[in-house]
Amino acid sequence: MKGFLKFFGGIMVTIYLIIVIILTVFMLNFNDYNVTVLGNKTYILMTDEKLEGYKKGDLLVVEKKSNDEINIGDMIFFYETDTVKKEVNINLGKVINKRRITDTETTFTMEGNVDFSSEYVIGSTKDTKAYNGIGGVLSVLESRWVFLLLVVLPILFIFLYEIYAIALEVKKQLKN
Numbered sequence: 001m002k003g004f005l006k007f008f009g010g011i012m013v014t015i016y017l018i019i020v021i022i023l024t025v026f027m028l029n030f031n032d033y034n035v036t037v038l039g040n041k042t043y044i045l046m047t048d049e050k051l052e053g054y055k056k057g058d059l060l061v062v063e064k065k066s067n068d069e070i071n072i073g074d075m076i077f078f079y080e081t082d083t084v085k086k087e088v089n090i091n092l093g094k095v096i097n098k099r100r101i102t103d104t105e106t107t108f109t110m111e112g113n114v115d116f117s118s119e120y121v122i123g124s125t126k127d128t129k130a131y132n133g134i135g136g137v138l139s140v141l142e143s144r145w146v147f148l149l150l151v152v153l154p155i156l157f158i159f160l161y162e163i164y165a166i167a168l169e170v171k172k173q174l175k176n
Contacts, residue, residue: 020151023141033079033088035122040064042122044077044090045135045142051077051092053125057136062123067106070124072098076108077122090122 026036026043036043044060054060062077070076072095080091097109106118140146 019141023147024151026138027142027147033090035090042077043138044122045139047135047139051090053092054130055132057133057139059131059135059138061129061131063127064121064123065127067098067100067104067118067121070095070098070106070108070121072096075125077125077128078108078110078116079120079122080116081120092125 025038029036029038031037031042040063042062042064044062046054046056046058046060049056060077074095075092076095077090077092080089081087082089093110093112093114095108096111096113099107099109101107104118108116108118108121110116141150
């Protein structure tokens, strides 16, 4: 029975460490808009149902391709900044025009005649994978309070325990 409990405890600690490492990597790779970007993939957490075709709680993995691969008629995700409210939203829109400015810069015109720099483009829906329900879980895990409770406090307690163990060992050595 002790062997089983030790084995089960080891599995639980391993799972916990994997979750903590993945969560930390995701949070360390936030871009300027507080969205995780790893390499050429952006991880969008659907917190509401404002984007057509996607549900609250979905995790969208959007692959960023070159500006040349986005065509007129494509649906693309883009960052929309509101300077008055000082917030950034992720929107989905249809490209109705495209102008190449330089080798690295392209301006996209969306429905409603709104122009966006390629700097704000996340990627196309054709290069997107949606994972149902995972976004809600990741959203909770990435919150500051859950990160504090799940990662920071356990590490703090382990650190304090180690200091306590060292103090006991020093005290024991001083007695001898």
